[in-house]
Amino acid sequence: MKKFITLSFLLLLITSYSYAQSWWFVQQTGTTKEILSISFMDKDTGIIVGRGGLMLRTINGGSSWTPIYIGVNDTVIHGVQFTDANTVYAIYYDNVIKSTNSGINWSIVFNGTNGYFFEYLSFANNDSGTVVGTGNAKVTTNGGESWQQMYFSGSSVEGLFMTKNADVYVSGWTSIPPYYTTGWLLKSTNFGNNFSTLYSFFQVSMGNMYFDGNKYGYVVLSGHSLYRSTNNGTSWNPLQLSGAINDLFFCDSCIGYVSTNKDSIYKTTNCGQSFALQRPGTQTVFRSMFFINEMTGWAAGANGVLIKTINGGAVVGLQIISTNVPYNYSLSSNYPNPFNPQTKIKFAVPKASIVKLIIYDMRGSEVATLVNEELKPGTYEADWDGSNFSSGVYFYKIITDDFVETKKMVLMK
Incomplete structure (x- = not known):
């Protein structure tokens, strides 16, 4: 049964945030193309992808980057994800590509034909993963050797997350003529064979998300609001942050980072009860973030800007x-x-x-x-x-x- 939420001040979960000048430093990428996705296997080896066929690889924590050419210079590589030290997946157009040597060489493991682009990918491990875009959703359980179609209703897909135990969450919105939309959050516990509706939000869309597979979940609404669930998605409450939200990354249930459109990154260490505001000072809108642990992570955005922290963005003295x-x-x-x-x-x-x-x-x-x-x-x-x-x-x-x-x-x- 669908549940609807009425956005009212009575439901507002009051959170606080404090200002702290953060310890982020700029890393030179050698590109001015917008970076859309980041993934690192460890503190040294990582890949960034983005517009104009951008794919760069580092083996020294981002101090230097080497271009990887996969023959798609004029397209957008939407996402990339390491699943172990050797295995990496990435998506562009309606294709899924895979590397088994840490991103040096790539092969196509799914070549779509319906013309619908993949925009999001999420893997639980080397074998099990999902890729979705509006009108296109696939799942594999054998490392990309075969793919099955996932079926769910909805006009537009805006987010995807697969937990370590392979539960699949998909978010998006459906148009309701003449002027309305309904945001929805779906869940599958059987590799996408069927989905149930966890929640619906009237007049908003649902986007990026994180679930720990046990209790906590976080989801972005309409790019502006961050909501938290403490019962694995059954009910939700808003968290107060300033600025439109671009991305979120949670290291675990309670330690997470949220980027906004104000050259700002918020950090929580207490499951969203409070946030510390960090200002990297680059005047950049950060579209993507990735952390290998609470302390070490990267944030990236337009014009090839990439910043890194090695102490969790802690306060500079x-x-x-x-x-x-x-x-x-x-x-x-x-x-x-x-x-x-x-x-x-x-x-x-x-x-x-x-x-x-x-x-x-x-x-x-x-x-x-x-x-x-x-x-x-x-x-x-x-x-x-x-x-x-x-x-x-x-x-x-x-x-x-x-x-x-x-x-x-x-x-x-």
């Missing part, structure tokens, strides 16, 4: 060391300098200002944003840890509406 109002803006020399691997940068702010403190490498590429927020008058000290960077000359730059200055520092390992 920023302390106010004096509340006395300075006469002028200033940026001091970092100390120690040279340094290995940590250094401190002191600066002064004479009035309330939006302050950015950015680290650049010798090529002028931004590698880290230490500060990107409004600060009260005072003298501050920011910490930078260069553990994940190579030795060399770096520049740090303070930017406000009234003051800009750049200084040089040397990381010597």
Whole structure:
């Protein structure tokens, strides 16, 4: 039986979020194409895919990337997923491709003919997985050797998730003439042979999701709202976040990340009860995220922008060391300098200002944003840890509406 939810303030599950300048750093991908999907097998080996036939592979955690050519330069590769150290699946058009050598070489394991594109893929393991798009849904239980059609009603598919125990969740919306839509969430416990409706939402669509297969579930509604279930999808409550939601990634039932359209990433460590707001400072809308554990992960979006964290986006050390109002803006020399691997940068702010403190490498590429927020008058000290960077000359730059200055520092390992 379908269940409908009335969106009202009475149902609102109040959550809180706090601001924290996060420790994300930019990785150079060598492309300006939009990245749509990320998957890593471990801290070193990963693949990103996207528009214009984009497929890049790294074996050093994203420090450098090698193009992989599969002969589809003019199309969109919508998704990619590692299932073990050697096995990777990806989708483009109505095709499914597979690699058995960690993404170096690929072969087609499903070649569609109906013209409906696959947009989402989700695998529970090497053998069992699903691929879906509007008008097209397939499932395999033998590693892509054969595929069966999955049947369910709905005008448009917007999300897919397969749990480790191979339960399949599909979300989307159905048009109801003349002006209405109904979002729906379906579940199959028999590899897509049949589906039951878990929930329906009037006048909204349902998109990206995560289920732990036991208790917790999270789903995005209409790209704007995040909802949580604590009974495996039987009922749902909204979580309050600011900004349209682009993607979510949960490491487990309670530790997860949510990206929005405001250059913002939210993190929860308590099952959505509260969120910490992280601002990477790249002015990018992050379309895709992937984490190998709570601490190490990547987020990507337009123009080939890719950022990485190795400490869960934890707060960068920023302390106010004096509340006395300075006469002028200033940026001091970092100390120690040279340094290995940590250094401190002191600066002064004479009035309330939006302050950015950015680290650049010798090529002028931004590698880290230490500060990107409004600060009260005072003298501050920011910490930078260069553990994940190579030795060399770096520049740090303070930017406000009234003051800009750049200084040089040397990381010597």
